[in-house]
Amino acid sequence: MTTTEHGEQRAARPAEPARTRPPFHRRHRSGLITTASIVVVLAFWEITGRRMNPIFSSYPSAIVRKFDVQVRSGLLPQALLDSLQPLLLGFCVAALIGIPVGLLIGRYRAADAALGVYVTAGYAMPLVALIPLFMLWFGLGFTVKVVIVVVMTVFPIVINTRAGVRAVPRALTEVGTSFMASELHIVRKIILPATVPHIMTGLRLGIGRAVIAIVIAEFFTAIGGLGGQIILAGQRFDTAGLFVPVTVLMVLGVGLTHLVGWLETKVAPWAGPADTDQD
Template sequence: MTITDNGRQGAQRAAGSARRRPPWHRRYRGGLITTASILVVLAFWEVTGRQMNPIFSSYPSAVIRKFGVQVKSGLLPEALLDSLQPLLLGFCVAALIGIPVGLLIGRYRVADAALGVYVTAGYAMPLVALIPLFMLWFGLGFTVKVVIVVVMTVFPIVINTRAGVRAVPRSLTEVGTSFMASEFAIMRKIILPATVPHIMTGLRLGIGRAVIAIVIAEFFTAIGGLGGQIILAGQRFDTAGLFVPVTVLMVLGVGLTRLVGWLETKVAPWGRPADTDRD
């Protein structure tokens, strides 16, 4: 092969790479549209909020000023820490319970027959109705918040994991069986890798429910946390102060959901949809 051929092949590879890489305005179009949408909503809220009674509404600049006051006083960081601790612990416990249970009931009919009805009932039932009972059992402190987060988070994880196991092609498990692989090996090397995208979907749904659960728990217990700050601000008719923890919770939920999505691209890159050419 001559130097000219090498140069020609290198140029062809570079041209092919350039064709595969979308232009910058397509790569960042989603982020630019999202930013523009947020700015439009904030501008509209600022204009309309200033014309309303501050008891009934507020506006972004007032919320930002109140945010700075609460940060400097240490009230907001303390409330955020009080909410994050039971939220993250409860979410981790729900994942440690939900993923194995979902694998079991998705793989084995006996386990599905024994536990599937409880999973379906738990997901469909309004679990908020059980919170007074949890308060009687676990008190009003840290433990009851963790329990509420676990109960309200575990079922989406179980259901999505079960759906992932059932979506594994039967031919793959039959190949493992034909090669005399043990049940543990089939579960670890075939079923689990194929189920990871569904598991991550369940975790994304679960983190959203975990944020809702911690707020509900703090509404009932009214002891610290961002939910407690919402209750106190509402009782004082401090609308701007009420929007501060609400905004923090919204940002927290979006951030944690994006974090789980980023982890999915690292843990299961094969499950990421190819949407680069989508209009």
């Protein structure tokens, strides 16, 4: 009981319980589940792979040994560098093209009527069929790889950016108009910030398309990079050597996707998923 200055007695408010930090297994639940899943898959693969003909399959320990050999010889680092350069350049060019085009066709109906059909057709069309034409135009070197990556990456970025612009509530743009904001200010201050989550989704999808595009480009054009290593290992029936660049490509795709996700938390922290303790 507590006494006020007027002599009245009131019940003391119970102290709020101190917030305790969740235990380790709850804070890192998703990471632990992912790690356990990977361990189980690798263990199963190791056991079954040892019982199969090495021409038809391999297993993780053999792939790790082959990975060490290729790294020591310098073959794998050079192949990774040869693939990364056109991949990153093509992805950046696709983003620089796709984001403004997506904003344009999402904001203005006339632009959508003029360009939207080409975006839809380009996304739906099997662009691999155009690679022989690109080879005639740009040769077999670095340039054609960049072009293939750009063409196969730009459409998801455009489509997701357009969807983000159309998802902006009309009330927000009307507020800007009512305060006599120019069209440029409405796009910069209202539409673009609200569209950032959709843009980042397009970039994440584009990363996956870019990794696929660089491998396809190296299959069809000059035999080099990680795609070239896959072809050479397949021709030698070196299954463990074939899985090395495939694994590197998988890790590269996952790593770049997480990098874009991290960038989203810096550019648009308000769009991050809520941290819940749901089971």
